[in-house]
Amino acid sequence: MEEKIMNQWMKELGPNSDVVVSSRVRLARNFNDLSFTHHASDEELKQVTIKAKELLRENNEFQLELIGIDELSEFERKMLVEKHLISPEQTQVNKYKSVALSQDETVSLMINEEDHLRLQMILPGLQIEKAWGLADQLDDYIEDKIDVAFAEGYGYLTACPTNVGTGLRVSVMVHLPALSMINRVEKLMSAISQLGLAVRGLYGEGTDTVGNLYQISNQVTLGHSEEEIIENLLEVTQQIIEQEKNARELLLQEQEVSVKNKVYRAHGILTHAYSISIEEAMELISNVRLGIDLGIIEGIEPIILNQLMVMIRPATLQLTKGEKLSIEEREIYRAELIKELLN
Amino acid sequence: MEEKIMNQWMKELGPNSDVVVSSRVRLARNFNDLSFTHHASDEELKQVTIKAKELLRENNEFQLELIGIDELSEFERKMLVEKHLISPEQTQVNKYKSVALSQDETVSLMINEEDHLRLQMILPGLQIEKAWGLADQLDDYIEDKIDVAFAEGYGYLTACPTNVGTGLRVSVMVHLPALSMINRVEKLMSAISQLGLAVRGLYGEGTDTVGNLYQISNQVTLGHSEEEIIENLLEVTQQIIEQEKNARELLLQEQEVSVKNKVYRAHGILTHAYSISIEEAMELISNVRLGIDLGIIEGIEPIILNQLMVMIRPATLQLTKGEKLSIEEREIYRAELIKELLN
Numbered sequence: 001m002e003e004k005i006m007n008q009w010m011k012e013l014g015p016n017s018d019v020v021v022s023s024r025v026r027l028a029r030n031f032n033d034l035s036f037t038h039h040a041s042d043e044e045l046k047q048v049t050i051k052a053k054e055l056l057r058e059n060n061e062f063q064l065e066l067i068g069i070d071e072l073s074e075f076e077r078k079m080l081v082e083k084h085l086i087s088p089e090q091t092q093v094n095k096y097k098s099v100a101l102s103q104d105e106t107v108s109l110m111i112n113e114e115d116h117l118r119l120q121m122i123l124p125g126l127q128i129e130k131a132w133g134l135a136d137q138l139d140d141y142i143e144d145k146i147d148v149a150f151a152e153g154y155g156y157l158t159a160c161p162t163n164v165g166t167g168l169r170v171s172v173m174v175h176l177p178a179l180s181m182i183n184r185v186e187k188l189m190s191a192i193s194q195l196g197l198a199v200r201g202l203y204g205e206g207t208d209t210v211g212n213l214y215q216i217s218n219q220v221t222l223g224h225s226e227e228e229i230i231e232n233l234l235e236v237t238q239q240i241i242e243q244e245k246n247a248r249e250l251l252l253q254e255q256e257v258s259v260k261n262k263v264y265r266a267h268g269i270l271t272h273a274y275s276i277s278i279e280e281a282m283e284l285i286s287n288v289r290l291g292i293d294l295g296i297i298e299g300i301e302p303i304i305l306n307q308l309m310v311m312i313r314p315a316t317l318q319l320t321k322g323e324k325l326s327i328e329e330r331e332i333y334r335a336e337l338i339k340e341l342l343n
Numbered sequence: 344m345e346e347k348i349m350n351q352w353m354k355e356l357g358p359n360s361d362v363v364v365s366s367r368v369r370l371a372r373n374f375n376d377l378s379f380t381h382h383a384s385d386e387e388l389k390q391v392t393i394k395a396k397e398l399l400r401e402n403n404e405f406q407l408e409l410i411g412i413d414e415l416s417e418f419e420r421k422m423l424v425e426k427h428l429i430s431p432e433q434t435q436v437n438k439y440k441s442v443a444l445s446q447d448e449t450v451s452l453m454i455n456e457e458d459h460l461r462l463q464m465i466l467p468g469l470q471i472e473k474a475w476g477l478a479d480q481l482d483d484y485i486e487d488k489i490d491v492a493f494a495e496g497y498g499y500l501t502a503c504p505t506n507v508g509t510g511l512r513v514s515v516m517v518h519l520p521a522l523s524m525i526n527r528v529e530k531l532m533s534a535i536s537q538l539g540l541a542v543r544g545l546y547g548e549g550t551d552t553v554g555n556l557y558q559i560s561n562q563v564t565l566g567h568s569e570e571e572i573i574e575n576l577l578e579v580t581q582q583i584i585e586q587e588k589n590a591r592e593l594l595l596q597e598q599e600v601s602v603k604n605k606v607y608r609a610h611g612i613l614t615h616a617y618s619i620s621i622e623e624a625m626e627l628i629s630n631v632r633l634g635i636d637l638g639i640i641e642g643i644e645p646i647i648l649n650q651l652m653v654m655i656r657p658a659t660l661q662l663t664k665g666e667k668l669s670i671e672e673r674e675i676y677r678a679e680l681i682k683e684l685l686n
Contacts, residue, residue: 257617257618257671257675258618260617260618261616261617261618263617264615264616264617265612265615265616265617267615268611268612268613268614268615268616269608269611269612269615270611271611271615272607272608272610272611272612272614273604273607273608273611274600274603274604274606274607274608275600275601275603275604328600331600332600335604
């Protein structure tokens with residue numbers, strides 16, 4: 001695998017990118033005649049792999065390249081997690097685990113993760129519907145070719161009951177620096193939870209919130225159609241966008257000096273620090289991004305911050321540098337890389 | 344009075360300027376036939392003024408220009424304090440108080456402060472002996488012309504008993520960022536106190552230590568000759584210089600990353616902040632100055648930091664801006680001025 005770092009959502013901004021970093025759609029699918037991954041025999045896991053390979057070989061539309069997890073170095077596996085292309089679970093080396101990626105990494109397909117097949121579409125900005133369209137298209141192709149586990153009255157069957165039904169998880173990653181500054185995030189998030197949506201940190205369940213980034217996704221996969229699930233997330237996201245934008249206007253009106261101070265200082269530290277932790281960098285990147293969106297800082301492309309978010313993470317950082325680094329060395333190289341990208 | 348801001352110790356670095364910012368010598372003298380200022384009648388205060396004026400008019404060597412305190416605006420008076428040319432006490436408007444300054448402000452002479460005459464020499468870097476030579480020369484001239492209060496067995500008589508004897512106060516302002524970083528300042532300062540020297544903050548007794556700047560001066564004015572007092576302070580200062588330099592080497596060897604990080608970040612914040620308090624600015628200026636002295640930062644003249652130390656203070660700042668500013672406006676203009684001077 002060549003060490004390509006940039007992919008589509010790191011190269012291009014999508015609609016509403018001043019609040020929404022990316023949109024993801026994930027579908028869980030299983031072969032009807034094989035046991036779920038966790039209970040499958042080696043022979044069954046092998047069968048999944050063989051059938052998936054065939055499926056992909058015959059598909060010209062998405063042109064997915066299949067990579068065995070055991071072909072990747074530790075850093076390459078972890079970089080795929082940092083880019084949100086595979087789950088941490090999928091990094092465990094196992095000769096039956098693999099991932100298929102499209103050239104621009106918009107499409108990824110994990111094989112023998114919790115479910116036999118997990119399709120994911122990730123697009124920059126607010127593009128849930130487009131991502132769903134692509135996922136649906138790939139799913140149609142798959143279901144046309146194979147017999148998928150499905151039960152009348154339930155829907156798609158999945159390894160974990162929380163995915164049964166549509167097998168659909170839709171999520172948006174939103175950047176909420178202004179709501180955070182005026183201490184409104186917590187209240188908003190608790191309201192969102194009551195609408196059947198889950199709020200998580202940058203790297204999913206149980207991960208901390210850093211850089212004022214939140215992942216909002218549907219909790220329920222059963223009892224609603226795919227369209228309803230998507231419509232619901234879309235509506236809530238539009239409300240979040242509106243609230244964040246109102247908060248930004250309010251900040252500029254009522255706390256102009258302190259916002260400017262925060263933004264400019266963040267820029268000063270990012271362009272000068274000799275060493276920096278990931279948590280501090282994410283916080284400062286968030287402030288600079290807010291500064292760009294508010295027109296306080298000019299001359300920096302907002303996309304650079306989508307890139308930085310991934311590039312400063314440990315595995316991607318060490319792949320970029322081309323060597324294994326100690327924590328101290330990483331903090332120094334991270335600072336160097338940020339300076340280089342911002343100047 | 345023209346609003347001249349820069350003077351000699353803000354324009355030129357002296358010997359050992361990597362640790363010693365400036366050296367000062369002050370002599371307290373009183374007319375023999377007039378009561379001390381605090382007990383003097385208006386007629387006596389007037390006499391002091393008249394006699395001092397005559398003295399100065401006839402002196403071609405130092406060419407001091409006499410300025411009545413009541414001729415100055417509030418900011419001009421306070422700026423003289425910020426430049427260490429007059430005491431805070433001397434800013435109280437009184438038609439008999441005045442100050443005489445040489446063109447480069449190396450020499451200042453307060454009239455009707457606590458004592459009738461207070462001569463001061465201030466030079467950049469470690470130049471106690473030279474400053475003493477100049478003070479002695481001006482003193483000789485004065486004593487040649489007037490009858491100074493003096494008592495056999497005591498020496499010069501002064502308003503406050505702590506100045507009786509030589510009437511001499513010698514001080515150095517030292518910059519000790521490295522000793523401060525390795526938490527050795529307190530111990531050093533307590534040792535210094537035991538040698539009969541006083542340690543004070545930037546603006547004298549009772550003022551806080553800011554920017555790792557300390558004033559070291561003689562406590563005792565009686566029972567030692569001027570030369571002994573000066574020799575003692577000089578020796579102690581040389582030891583302080585050595586200790587600070589050792590601490591800097593130690594820091595570079597053992598905490599290189601954290602020192603570089605501190606220095607570069609300080610520079611980043613100073614060149615980017617939108618608003619900054621004096622305390623924070625002094626702390627960051629201290630770090631940048633350390634970075635220059637250690638060769639970590641290049642391309643900034645160290646003298647700029649002597650200038651900044653004065654220029655960011657409230658009165659000098661408002662005189663530079665040419666208008667009265669609120670605290671918030673001052674913090675914004677201070678940040679602006681620092682950026683301008685550092686870029």
